[in-house]
Amino acid sequence: MAIKVSERGRISPFIVMEVMRAAHARAAAGGDVIHLEVGQPSTGAPQTVIAAAQAALSRDRLGYTEALGLPNLRARIAQHYREAYDVAVDPARVVVTTGSSGAFLLAFLAAFDAGDRVALAEPGYPAYRNILRAVDVTPVGLPSTLADAFQPTPALLDQAQTQSPLGGLIIASPANPTGSMMTPQALADVCAWCRAHGVRLISDEIYHGIVYGPRAETALAFDPDAIVINSFSKYFSMTGWRLGWMIVPPDLTRAVECLAQNLFISPPTLAQVAGIAAFDAHDELRGNVARYARNRAILMEGLAAAGLDRLAPADGAFYLYADLGGIAASSTEFCARMLAETGIAATPGVDFDERQGERFVRFCFAGSEDEMRDSSRRLKAWLKP
Numbered sequence: 001m002a003i004k005v006s007e008r009g010r011i012s013p014f015i016v017m018e019v020m021r022a023a024h025a026r027a028a029a030g031g032d033v034i035h036l037e038v039g040q041p042s043t044g045a046p047q048t049v050i051a052a053a054q055a056a057l058s059r060d061r062l063g064y065t066e067a068l069g070l071p072n073l074r075a076r077i078a079q080h081y082r083e084a085y086d087v088a089v090d091p092a093r094v095v096v097t098t099g100s101s102g103a104f105l106l107a108f109l110a111a112f113d114a115g116d117r118v119a120l121a122e123p124g125y126p127a128y129r130n131i132l133r134a135v136d137v138t139p140v141g142l143p144s145t146l147a148d149a150f151q152p153t154p155a156l157l158d159q160a161q162t163q164s165p166l167g168g169l170i171i172a173s174p175a176n177p178t179g180s181m182m183t184p185q186a187l188a189d190v191c192a193w194c195r196a197h198g199v200r201l202i203s204d205e206i207y208h209g210i211v212y213g214p215r216a217e218t219a220l221a222f223d224p225d226a227i228v229i230n231s232f233s234k235y236f237s238m239t240g241w242r243l244g245w246m247i248v249p250p251d252l253t254r255a256v257e258c259l260a261q262n263l264f265i266s267p268p269t270l271a272q273v274a275g276i277a278a279f280d281a282h283d284e285l286r287g288n289v290a291r292y293a294r295n296r297a298i299l300m301e302g303l304a305a306a307g308l309d310r311l312a313p314a315d316g317a318f319y320l321y322a323d324l325g326g327i328a329a330s331s332t333e334f335c336a337r338m339l340a341e342t343g344i345a346a347t348p349g350v351d352f353d354e355r356q357g358e359r360f361v362r363f364c365f366a367g368s369e370d371e372m373r374d375s376s377r378r379l380k381a382w383l384k385p
Contacts, residue, residue: 011130015351019335023345034375036363037345039176039319041237043288045274046281049238053274062269067260069096069245070272076279077245084208085218093247095256096267096275100206100231100244104131105263107227107246110255111200112137116167119160121152123321123352123360125176125204140166143355149180150312150321154193161197169194172204173216174316177352177362179207181315184217191222201226206244209235209285211316212293225249232271234317235285236278241271292318295365295372302376303363306383318366321349323359327383330358342378 019037027033044050056062068074074094081089097103104127112118114136120128122141129139140163142156152171160166171190173182182190194201203219203226219226231244248256260266296314303309303322310323328334331348338344349360365372 008134008136011133012126012354014126014130016126016347019339019345019347022336022339026339026343032343033339034344034371034378035367036365036371036375037347039234039317039364040239040366041234041288041318042367043237045238045241046236046278046284048277048281048284049236049241049274052277053270056270056273060269060273062273065096065266065269065272067264067266068257069094069267070269070276073272073276074245076276080279081218081220081247084215085221087218087220089220089247093250093253095246095248095253095260096272097244097246097260098264098267099233099242100204100229101127101131102242102260102264102267103229103231103244103246104128104202105135106256106259107202107229107248108132108135108137109259110248110252111202111227112167117160117164118168118170119152119157119166119199120170121150121156121172121175122355123150123177123349123357124170125172126351128170128204137167141353141355146312149182149186150175150178151180151182151186152190153186154189157190157193157197157199166197166199168200168202170202170204171219172206174207174211176207176317177319177347177349177360178312178321179314179317179319180312181211181216184221187217187219188222191219191226195223203228205229206231207234207317210289210292210318212296213315216316220247225251227252232275232278235289236275236281237285237288238271238275238278241274242268243271243275291369292366294369295367296320298369298372299363299365299376302372302379305376306379308361308379308383318364320363320365321352322361322363324361325359331361332358335361338379338382342382344375344378 078091228247232238308322312321349357
């Protein structure tokens with residue numbers, strides 16, 4: 001007799017991780033690889049963070065912390081909102097998490113019940129829909145377009161709402177995979193729509209700080225009851241430290257705390273201690289963003305020279321989302337051939353958009369300037385021989 005296996009595990013894979021595995025296999029076999037697939041900084045943690053971690057290792061026991069995180073880190077995160085956005089946040093509403101991934105799980109479990117419908121833009125970060133499905137919540141894709149900067153709009157929400165009531169909406173600005181940002185007015189309009197319809201808003205602000213024009217606005221500026229999720233992984237260049245945070249409204253604070261106690265006990269203590277020092281590293285971190293800006297310009301020019309000139313507006317983050325047009329019918333096959341024939345690893349759009357993703361490829365430009373130039377040369381030689 002067969003033993004039961006839960007349907008919760010029958011979710012789609014995170015395809016970018018499978019691309020990375022194929023790239024590692026190529027490298028292990030002696031092939032060269034330019035990694036444009038995984039969305040992580042190529043730089044390590046700031047020096048202030050390293051120093052704080054080394055000091056903590058020599059003096060602290062590093063036991064469990066409170067489930068919501070170290071009080072001094074929560075206070076420093078609240079101070080960050082005053083400094084960066086001129087928005088007041090009560091430290092009691094700050095929850096430190098095991099990466100933003102832990103924050104999404106806590107938010108979805110606290111805010112939604114099985115069967116609820118939660119809207120999100122397509123294309124979008126695949127873990128949103130995969131985690132939602134794993135907890136029996138229904139993701140509702142909003143078919144956004146370049147005309148909408150690949151972002152949700154009240155019109156798209158109205159259309160989704162007519163099918164069946166929505167329980168929530170996930171937004172991201174800057175977004176993964178497109179890098180597009182919502183204008184302050186567009187963000188205000190979506191926040192107002194959610195309040196008017198009783199829809200819980202979750203704002204993924206993990207790429208804040210990595211922008212190439214006006215700053216990204218926090219949803220808290222327009223809706224103090226929004227759930228805001230952020231992380232030390234991207235701007236703060238601490239991906240492997242697995243540290244994130246969320247700002248939760250008062251009606252969810254206790255529920256999130258109870259879930260965190262039982263699911264995680266507490267976030268990684270060493271990362272929390274070191275994370276406090278990350279807010280003193282802005283000079284170093286702004287240098288990283290300046291390099292991303294140079295990389296962005298190099299790769300945009302290189303993609304255009306190779307015939308990939310239809311790009312999403314990369315206002316922030318470190319991605320270019322390219323429309324393949326007539327170059328290839330399948331981004332999955334295109335990326336597999338590109339890795340095999342050029343050594344360039346990139347992520348097929350099907351990871352981000354189940355309906356239209358075969359038309360698109362995401363390139364990450366968080367690496368070195370030399371890698372951007374080299375990949376540009378290889379792509380042009382491959383596509384325009």
